[in-house]
Amino acid sequence: MSVETTPLAVPPARKTAWFSRLAGDAGTLFALGVIVVMVLVALLAPWLGTKNPSEISPSLRNKTPGFEQTIRNDDGSSHVFKYRMGTDSLGRDIYSRVIYGARVSLIIGGTVALLSIAIGLVIGLVAGYIRWLDAIVLRLMDGLMAIPAILLAIGLISVFRAGLGSVIVAIIVPEVPRVVRLVRAIVLSVRGEPYVEASICAGTPTPLLLIRHILPNTVPALIVQGTFICANAMLIEAILSFLGVGIPPETPTWGNIMAEGRGLFRLYPHNIFFPGICLALTVLAVNMLGDGLRDRLDPKLAKRV
Amino acid sequence: MTGYILRRIASTVPVMLIVAALVFLMLRLTPGDPAAIIAGDNANADQIAAIRNRLGLDAPLLLQFFQWLGNLLRGDFGESFYFKKTVAELIASRLEPTLALSVATIVLAVAIAVPLGVLAAYKRGTIIDKIVMGFSVLGFSVPVFVIGYSLIYLFAIQLNWLPVQGYQRIGDGFGGFLQRLLMPALTLSVIYVALIARMTRASVIDVLEEDYIRTARAKGQSELKVLFKHALRNASVPIVTVIGLGIALLIGGVVVTESVFSIPGLGRLTVDAVLARDFPTIQAVILLFSLVYVLVNLAVDVAYTALDPRIRY
Numbered sequence: 291m292s293v294e295t296t297p298l299a300v301p302p303a304r305k306t307a308w309f310s311r312l313a314g315d316a317g318t319l320f321a322l323g324v325i326v327v328m329v330l331v332a333l334l335a336p337w338l339g340t341k342n343p344s345e346i347s348p349s350l351r352n353k354t355p356g357f358e359q360t361i362r363n364d365d366g367s368s369h370v371f372k373y374r375m376g377t378d379s380l381g382r383d384i385y386s387r388v389i390y391g392a393r394v395s396l397i398i399g400g401t402v403a404l405l406s407i408a409i410g411l412v413i414g415l416v417a418g419y420i421r422w423l424d425a426i427v428l429r430l431m432d433g434l435m436a437i438p439a440i441l442l443a444i445g446l447i448s449v450f451r452a453g454l455g456s457v458i459v460a461i462i463v464p465e466v467p468r469v470v471r472l473v474r475a476i477v478l479s480v481r482g483e484p485y486v487e488a489s490i491c492a493g494t495p496t497p498l499l500l501i502r503h504i505l506p507n508t509v510p511a512l513i514v515q516g517t518f519i520c521a522n523a524m525l526i527e528a529i530l531s532f533l534g535v536g537i538p539p540e541t542p543t544w545g546n547i548m549a550e551g552r553g554l555f556r557l558y559p560h561n562i563f564f565p566g567i568c569l570a571l572t573v574l575a576v577n578m579l580g581d582g583l584r585d586r587l588d589p590k591l592a593k594r595v
Numbered sequence: 596m597t598g599y600i601l602r603r604i605a606s607t608v609p610v611m612l613i614v615a616a617l618v619f620l621m622l623r624l625t626p627g628d629p630a631a632i633i634a635g636d637n638a639n640a641d642q643i644a645a646i647r648n649r650l651g652l653d654a655p656l657l658l659q660f661f662q663w664l665g666n667l668l669r670g671d672f673g674e675s676f677y678f679k680k681t682v683a684e685l686i687a688s689r690l691e692p693t694l695a696l697s698v699a700t701i702v703l704a705v706a707i708a709v710p711l712g713v714l715a716a717y718k719r720g721t722i723i724d725k726i727v728m729g730f731s732v733l734g735f736s737v738p739v740f741v742i743g744y745s746l747i748y749l750f751a752i753q754l755n756w757l758p759v760q761g762y763q764r765i766g767d768g769f770g771g772f773l774q775r776l777l778m779p780a781l782t783l784s785v786i787y788v789a790l791i792a793r794m795t796r797a798s799v800i801d802v803l804e805e806d807y808i809r810t811a812r813a814k815g816q817s818e819l820k821v822l823f824k825h826a827l828r829n830a831s832v833p834i835v836t837v838i839g840l841g842i843a844l845l846i847g848g849v850v851v852t853e854s855v856f857s858i859p860g861l862g863r864l865t866v867d868a869v870l871a872r873d874f875p876t877i878q879a880v881i882l883l884f885s886l887v888y889v890l891v892n893l894a895v896d897v898a899y900t901a902l903d904p905r906i907r908y
Contacts, residue, residue, distance in 0.1 A: 429610070429613055432613070433612075433614050433616075433617055434617065436610050436611070436613075436885045436888060437614055437617070437884075437885045437888075438842075438843040438844075438846040438847050438885070438888060439843065439847060440846070440847030440851070441847065441850070441865065441880075441881050441884055444865065445618070445621055445622070445869070446621065447869065448622070448869040448874075448877060449621055449622065449624060525736075525738055528738050528740075529738060529739070529740070529847075532738070532854070533850070533851065533854060534866070534870055535866075535869055535870065548740070555744055555747075556752060556759070559748050559752075562741065562744050563744075563745075566737075566738070566741035566744075566745075569738060569741070570733075570736050570737040570738070570741060573735075573737075574732065574733060574737075577732050581732065
C-alpha cells in the first residue's frame with residue numbers, strides 16, 4: 291500500500307526486498323488482504339448484488355437475515371431478492387447499507403490520516419525549527435492534548451452542523467497535536483546533524499532546508515503514525531454516529547447503521563453485529579498493518595511498544 | 596525534589612488555562628443564539644435580549660471569558676440552558692455512577708492486564724505471547740459499544756445471568772450495585788487491558804535482560820518472586836505512565852459505555868448536553884474531564900520517585 295512512499299534515499303532494488311519482507315509476515319499479509327478486499331467492496335458496491343441503501347420499504351421492516359422477497363416483474367415472471375443481512379426498522383436492506391457503508395468509513399479513515407499528517411507535519415517542522423514559535427505551539431498542543439479525544443470531537447460537532455465534513459474536522463483536530471509532537475521531536479534530533487549544519491553553511495534557504503534535508507527523516511515515522519490514525523478515525527466516526535452526533539443516516543456508515551439498530555437491539559441484534567464485524571475487521575487489519583510497518587520502518591519504536 | 600513537584604504542579608496551570616480558553620472559544624463561536632434557545636419559540640425580541648443580558652452574553656468576548664473563568668474558580672459553572680438547574684448541581688448528581696464505573700474499570704483492567712503482560716513477557720515468542728498480543732490488537736480495534744452489546748447479548752439476553760442495563764446507587768444495596776456495574780466495567784476495561792498489557796509486556800521484557808534478574812535467579816529466588824518482585828517493580832514506571840495516559844481513553848469510553856448501559860452519569864450527561872446544545876454544561880463537563888486527566892498525570896509524574904528511587908529531580 292505505502293510502498294510508493296518509502297524513504298526517498300532507498301534504492302529501488304531494496305524497495306522490493308523491503309516489500310517482500312513485510313509481506314512475508316503472515317499477520318501483515320492477512321491485514322493487506324483484508325484492506326484490499328474492503329477497498330474493492332467499497333469501489334464495486336453497486337455491482338455486489340446491492341439495492342439502493344436508502345430505499346425505505348414499510349412492509350419489509352425488521353426482517354431477519356436470509357429473508358427472501360419475491361418481486362414480480364412487469365412481464366409476469368418473478369425473481370427473488372434475498373436480504374442476506376436482514377432489514378432495519380425502516381425496511382432498508384442491511385447488506386446494501388453495510389457494503390455502501392464501507393465507502394464512507396474508508397474515506398474517513400484515509401482523509402483523516404492524510405490531512406492530520408499534512409497539517410501536523412507543517413506545524414511540527416516549523417515549530418521544531420523556529421525556536422521562538424516552538425514554545426507557543428507546544429503550549430497550544432499540550433492544551434489540545436489535555437482534552438480527551440472523543441470529548442473534543444463531540445464538543446466540536448456541537449459547534450458545527452453534523453455532516454461528513456464536520457465529522458472529519460472533529461476527528462482531525464485531536465489527532466494533529468500528536469503528529470506535531472512526533473515531527474518536532476524528529477526535527478530536534480536531526481537539526482544538529484553535520485549534514486544539516488553543512489547545508490545551513492552552504493546558504494540553503496530555510497524552507498528548502500526543511501523540505502529537502504529534514505522532512506525525509508520524518509517519513510517512516512509518519513507512515514506508521516498515519517496508519518494508526520486511519521484505524522482510530524474509523525473507530526471515532528463509528529462512536530460519534532453511535533452517540534447521535536455523527537453523519538446523518540441518509541449516508542450509510544458502519545457507525546450510523548449500528549446507531550439506528552440500538553433501539554431494537556434485543557430483538558434484532560443483526561443490525562449491530564454485521565456492521566460491527568466489518569468495522570472491527572477493517573480496523574484490526576489497519577492496526578496490524580501499522581504494527582507490521584512499524585517493525586520494518588521504525589525499529590526503535592517497535593522495541594519500546 | 597520538592598522544587599520539582601512544585602514546578603510540575605505549576606506547569607499544569609498554563610495547560611488548564613489554554614484548555615479553558617479553547618473550550619470557551621469553541622462553544623462561543625457556534626452559530627445559533629443560546630438566549631433564543633432558552634427563550635423558546637414564543638419569545639419576542641425584548642425577552643431574548645433580557646435573557647442575553649442576564650447571562651452576560653452581550654459583553655465583549657474577552658470580558659466574558661474572564662468573568663466565566665472567575666465564576667469557575669468560585670465553583671459557579673453557570674446555569675444549564677436545557678436542564679434548568681445549575682451546572683454544579685447537575686454534575687454533582689451525576690458524579691457517583693461515573694466515578695464507580697471508572698474505579699471499577701481501572702481496578703479490573705490492572706488486575707487482568709498486569710499478570711497477562713508479565714506472562715506474555717515471560718513466555719516471549721511462544722503461542723501464549725502471541726495470543727495475549729493478538730487480544731491486545733483486537734482490543735484496540737473493536738468499538739466499545741460493539742463489545743458492550745455483545746456482552747449484553749451473551750450474558751443478559753442469551754444466558755440471562757445479569758441485568759441488561761441500568762444503574763443502582765451504592766446506597767440502595769451493594770449487591771445490586773456490583774451486579775449492574777460488572778458488565779459496563781468489563782466492557783470499558785477491554786481497551787484499557789489491551790493498552791496496559793502491551794506496555795507491561797514491553798517493559799518487563801526490557802527488565803528481564805538486566806543483570807540483577809540473573810543474580811536473583813542465581814541465588815535461588817523462585818521464578819514467581821523474580822517476575823513479580825524484581826522485574827515488575829523495576830518495570831513499573833512505564834506501566835504507571837500508560838495507566839495515566841490511558842485515562843483519556845477511559846473518559847472517551849465512559850461517554851460511550853454509559854450510553855450503551857443507560858447509566859445516568861457524566862458521560863451520558865455530556866451526550867445529552869451536546870444533543871441539546873446546552874453550552875454551559877458542555878463547557879463544564881469537558882473542563883472537568885480534562886482537569887481530571889491532567890491531575891491524574893500530575894500524580895503519576897510525582898509517583899515516579901516513590902516507584903523508582905533512582906529517579907531524582
